[in-house]
Amino acid sequence: xxxxxNEIEATGKRAARGAGLDWGIAEEAGKAARWLTAHGLPGxxxxxxxxxxxxxxxxxxxxxxSVDGVWQAKSGWLCPLxxxxxxxxxxxxxxxxxxxxxxxIAYPLLLAxxxxxxxxxxxxxxxxxxxxxxxxxxxxxxxVVEGDMAAVAARTVxxxxxxxxxENTVTPPAGxxxxxxxxxxxxxxxxxxxxxxxxxxxxxxxxxxxxxxVDSD
Amino acid sequence: MxxxxxxxxxxxxxxxxxxxxxxxxxSFHQCRLSFMRxxxxxxKRENWTFDRPVFDIDxxxxxxxxxxxxxxxxxxxxxxxxxxxxxxQRSDRxxxxxxxxxxxxxxxxxxxxxxxxxSWNVPKQEAGRVTNxxxxxxxxxxxxxxxKHVVDSLAAGRQPDPEQIEAVGYLMRTTAVYGSxxxxxxxxxxxxxxxxxxxxFQPEMLSVFLTRAYTLxxxxxxxxxxxxxxAATIAPDLRHRFGVGNSxxxxxxPFIVNHPALFNNWIAAREEALARVRALPRASNEEAATFRTxxxxxxxxxxxxxxxxxxxxxxxxMLKADLSHLETHTTADLLEGEAPWDRLYRWAEANLSIEGQxxxxxxxxxxxxxxxxDLAGSMSANExxxxxxxxxxxxxxxxxxVEEVYDFALKIDWASPDPNARVWYVSEEKLEPRLGxxxxxxxxxxxxxLQPGRDAVRMHADISAWEGExxxxxxxxxxxxxxxIARRAQITAxxxxxxxxxxxxxxxxxxxxxLRVKLAFFGATHFDPRxxxxxxxxxxxxxxxxxxxxxxxxxxxSYPPWRRRADDFFAE
Numbered sequence: 001x002x003x004x005x006n007e008i009e010a011t012g013k014r015a016a017r018g019a020g021l022d023w024g025i026a027e028e029a030g031k032a033a034r035w036l037t038a039h040g041l042p043g044x045x046x047x048x049x050x051x052x053x054x055x056x057x058x059x060x061x062x063x064x065x066s067v068d069g070v071w072q073a074k075s076g077w078l079c080p081l082x083x084x085x086x087x088x089x090x091x092x093x094x095x096x097x098x099x100x101x102x103x104x105i106a107y108p109l110l111l112a113x114x115x116x117x118x119x120x121x122x123x124x125x126x127x128x129x130x131x132x133x134x135x136x137x138x139x140x141x142x143x144v145v146e147g148d149m150a151a152v153a154a155r156t157v158x159x160x161x162x163x164x165x166x167e168n169t170v171t172p173p174a175g176x177x178x179x180x181x182x183x184x185x186x187x188x189x190x191x192x193x194x195x196x197x198x199x200x201x202x203x204x205x206x207x208x209x210x211x212x213x214v215d216s217d
Numbered sequence: 218m219x220x221x222x223x224x225x226x227x228x229x230x231x232x233x234x235x236x237x238x239x240x241x242x243x244s245f246h247q248c249r250l251s252f253m254r255x256x257x258x259x260x261k262r263e264n265w266t267f268d269r270p271v272f273d274i275d276x277x278x279x280x281x282x283x284x285x286x287x288x289x290x291x292x293x294x295x296x297x298x299x300x301x302x303x304x305x306q307r308s309d310r311x312x313x314x315x316x317x318x319x320x321x322x323x324x325x326x327x328x329x330x331x332x333x334x335x336s337w338n339v340p341k342q343e344a345g346r347v348t349n350x351x352x353x354x355x356x357x358x359x360x361x362x363x364x365k366h367v368v369d370s371l372a373a374g375r376q377p378d379p380e381q382i383e384a385v386g387y388l389m390r391t392t393a394v395y396g397s398x399x400x401x402x403x404x405x406x407x408x409x410x411x412x413x414x415x416x417x418f419q420p421e422m423l424s425v426f427l428t429r430a431y432t433l434x435x436x437x438x439x440x441x442x443x444x445x446x447x448a449a450t451i452a453p454d455l456r457h458r459f460g461v462g463n464s465x466x467x468x469x470x471p472f473i474v475n476h477p478a479l480f481n482n483w484i485a486a487r488e489e490a491l492a493r494v495r496a497l498p499r500a501s502n503e504e505a506a507t508f509r510t511x512x513x514x515x516x517x518x519x520x521x522x523x524x525x526x527x528x529x530x531x532x533x534x535m536l537k538a539d540l541s542h543l544e545t546h547t548t549a550d551l552l553e554g555e556a557p558w559d560r561l562y563r564w565a566e567a568n569l570s571i572e573g574q575x576x577x578x579x580x581x582x583x584x585x586x587x588x589x590x591d592l593a594g595s596m597s598a599n600e601x602x603x604x605x606x607x608x609x610x611x612x613x614x615x616x617x618x619v620e621e622v623y624d625f626a627l628k629i630d631w632a633s634p635d636p637n638a639r640v641w642y643v644s645e646e647k648l649e650p651r652l653g654x655x656x657x658x659x660x661x662x663x664x665x666x667l668q669p670g671r672d673a674v675r676m677h678a679d680i681s682a683w684e685g686e687x688x689x690x691x692x693x694x695x696x697x698x699x700x701x702i703a704r705r706a707q708i709t710a711x712x713x714x715x716x717x718x719x720x721x722x723x724x725x726x727x728x729x730x731x732l733r734v735k736l737a738f739f740g741a742t743h744f745d746p747r748x749x750x751x752x753x754x755x756x757x758x759x760x761x762x763x764x765x766x767x768x769x770x771x772x773x774x775s776y777p778p779w780r781r782r783a784d785d786f787f788a789e
Contacts, residue, residue, distance in 0.1 A: 003401060004349065004399075004401055005398060005406070006397050006398025006405070021697075022697040022700055022701070023701040024606075024693075024702075025700055027704075059697055063694065067694065085697075085700065086693075090690055093609075117605050197645035197648065198651075199644075200645055201658075
């Protein structure tokens with residue numbers, strides 16, 4: 001089925017929240033799925049796989065233990081939504097030319113939308129690379145992807161580098177109006193999202209939405 | 218524009234602490250910057266034309282109609298499906314699954330294949346799917362009493378009774394108008410670059426404007442099919458009395474909290490407009506006369522405004538008293554002399570209720586289209602611009618921001634039950650936002666982030682206890698639960714009207730305040746709460762119809778025309 005970017009963002013946000021992430025992280029996760037989709041990349045698919053993989057893991061297991069030197073997670077594998085949020089919070093350092101190195105991380109492509117914040121702050125392109133893949137992201141959301149799709153959409157990689165890019169000329173975004181998302185991915189995201197919805201009861205139906213007087217006259 | 222009219226740098230903007238209280242937001246009225254008025258002014262200026270390429274509805278009222286609006290560069294079409302709805306299925310609640318009519322706003326003119334595709338989806342609303350060729354999806358139910366009365370009267374060759382029209386005000390009320398990519402429709406971002414959709418909610422307002430024409434055509438058509446020889450058509454004056462109703466529950470309430478940058482821009486535009494008018498050194502005779510005329514028409518509006526809800530009845534009593542007081546005050550020469558509008562506003566602060574003060578703010582803008590209408594261009598927001606957290610900000614600065622913006626919340630005793638009484642949650646039925654009782658229902662685990670005040674207080678406590686590096690980035694890495702409110706606080710530091718300065722989960726919360734402010738920006742009138750969380754309104758009442766837009770004034774309808782002589786009011 002084809003979904004609008006708005007639907008992908010909204011469902012991505014709810015799914016991330018349903019998977020146990022805090023609201024602020026979940027908001028950015030929805031935007032990350034949207035950003036990748038708008039760039040023709042498998043945002044909803046990777047988000048669904050990541051949330052499934054990290055089911056039951058706590059924030060502390062998945063977050064960088066320290067942001068000095070190489071970022072490493074206690075569990076062994078960084079969550080790109082958590083590491084991405086921390087990277088976006090350090091956009092000023094990216095702008096100042098700092099380089100960041102991530103240790104083992106799941107679904108590194110999900111870092112790209114967060115790295116784009118660094119490009120915006122820097123006002124110039126930055127490069128995100130891991131074995132077999134390199135992405136150049138420009139401040140206007142332009143993106144060049146190098147590497148075969150298997151490497152670009154890798155499930156796990158041992159390291160990722162984020163640094164100022166040498167090349168600044170980058171293709172502007174394709175501007176996709178939304179995209180077909182496979183039924184399996186959508187149903188997984190929807191199942192996570194469903195956890196944020198309270199079961200309806202007669203009382204909530206009657207009072208929660210507040211229909212008081214007759215509403216059909 | 219006259220040079221003297223330029224805003225002065227010292228024009229007083231009202232503070233967010235004054236404006237962003239729920240009681241005040243819940244007293245807003247439509248004004249020149251309301252979205253319906255922005256739409257009609259543009260369509261008039263650009264000479265839009267309208268036609269009805271399809272009207273294929275049978276004697277039972279079942280079929281399809283298409284209304285097209287042709288602008289300078291593009292055409293948009295309302296595709297309306299008319300249904301025969303069994304009375305027991307008629308409900309304004311979002312949990313309904315069938316309606317009297319269902320609609321979509323199509324990008325262009327639909328082919329018969331498009332209409333066929335839409336006929337399988339639009340009538341199902343949330344259970345159907347549309348594509349990026351559609352911009353909005355909506356539905357409406359009849360006001361059963363008035364609809365029947367009007368069809369019966371016309372079929373009998375008579376005009377409908379004006380009193381019955383006035384008692385309801387519309388033939389149909391919409392129960393949801395979805396835009397922005399809902400149900401697979403075009404994303405807001407995909408159309409926001411079009412000048413006609415640059416201002417907020419323009420496609421939705423266009424859809425409702427065309428829906429109004431459809432509802433009038435439908436009753437006349439049904440009367441004609443019933444009595445082809447004798448049926449009357451509605452007299453033009455009476456025809457204008459019909460708006461489109463809207464019935465809105467809590468679904469709308471979270472929007473203004475979820476879109477802080479956008480909400481800021483709505484409020485900031487209106488506040489800037491007020492400041493520009495208050496900064497004027499004097500009012501011409503003509504401007505003063507326009508104000509007095511609009512004031513008299515606002516009185517008429519208040520007279521016609523019906524509500525059965527005790528809170529609104531009280532507010533209306535105060536509004537009517539305020540308007541009378543205001544009229545007495547401004548019939549003297551008070552609009553002469555220095556800075557008349559600033560003096561008038563200050564007088565109102567001391568002498569009128571909040572409802573009356575906000576009515577005055579709207580009225581003060583009326584004579585000054587040249588001075589304020591351009592602000593319509595500043596009411597949208599690129600929300601991505603304000604979304605990123607500034608992690609380099611010092612934690613000390615974030616704490617200062619919290620203490621300034623959420624001062625109201627820091628004064629609340631959150632340990633006591635009342636301030637915490639409510640929970641915003643989303644029900645699994647149709648994803649409907651609801652408000653529940655924290656201590657009576659098992660809903661806390663589903664709480665939505667719609668209580669900025671309480672969340673800011675929690676963050677403030679953790680900031681106070683923090684001993685790590687003095688940056689927002691370091692703090693949020695260890696306190697991800699505060700990420701949402703840290704973002705809001707930073708947005709509000711830049712955009713001061715972004716945040717409501719009141720507790721949104723208090724036992725004393727009136728959700729209708731959240732609905733009213735949004736609906737007032739739409740341009741709605743006659744707010745009629747049906748409970749503390751459900752409100753009916755009227756849209757486009759007294760406005761020109763599409764075929765009349767090329768003649769006459771497109772922006773002189775938001776207050777009713779004088780239906781009685783002004784002298785009658787002065788004699789009261």
